[in-house]
Amino acid sequence: MPAAHAGRDPGPGTRDAQNQDWRRLWREAVTDPRELLALVGLQDLAENILPRLDTGFALRVPRSFVARMRAGDARDPLLLQVLPQAAELEAVPGFGLDAVGDLEARTARGVLHKYHGRALLVATGSCAVNCRYCFRRHFPYGEETAAANRWHEAIEHLRADTSIEEVILSGGDPLSLSTAKLAELTRALADVAHIRRLRIHTRLPIVLPERIDAEFTAWLRGLRWPVAIVLHANHANELDASVAAACALLREAGATLLNQSVLLRAINDSADALAALSKRLFDCGVLPYYLHQLDRVAGAAHFAVDDDAACALVDTLRVRLPGYLVPRLVREIAHEAHKVPL
16 A cells, blocks of 8 residues: 555554544544545645536545545545546436436335345435445435334335345445444344345445444344445555454454445556455455446446446456455346346
């Protein structure tokens, strides 16, 4: 990893970052694009870099994630994931508001049922970081969160459909909920006999590793089901010592750790970047799972990578890496019965 990072703590691995109050760190997140540029030494470029109109999708990024960015580098791969850009305002044919057919898959409030045997709960609309390529950046969270009314409608739907063996917690980010709220949900799920697995999709252990505290790991350790936690990291530079420590805590609590990435132009669209990510993930006890082709959501077209180029990258990874470190290149397509391999 590069040696010079803006604001880096000189010894993040020498202290227990998980003892910090993650809620306070959440509240202290950077929400002003000009402040973000100043923190990475790019304040003089603000007029040239930032969009002149509101993109409709606010900036939010934890300060510890900012600390992993390279100072003075306008092409830093972490910065580009979160900094608003003028290209987001361009209307591009084929890029819409509901890129993967979420709303058509709704079967109860906050419940999406796309694939056999699995149901996804949109647990919350909150997230610690607003990634500019987010496929749910236009999702109507105010109307569609499963936590409404103490999860009642979502639980009753799951109870009524005995084909559902796996519940997937997503969002937003489900770990933005308090551990007490998560425990409320899992107590209710425990009464649904046909549920056999729990999966959690989250970016918080990457961008705000302090979330993985003693209360959370105690909850995780006490769950009745096998748990898979699917993390979301796109670049090796995201995975510093504090993230590795959070992953270790999750593994010690019994979770299986996987990672899904999004292939992003100018961020990780090289064999070197993807290979480094897979190796660093394995160092942290995480297996690469999916490499997603970009969901075609309005405002994210500038991140798109051509399918032929994407396939060529994965072919190169197959030569350079052992098979267990090569993520599956897929695209999610509305109405398909599974992710579509490319």
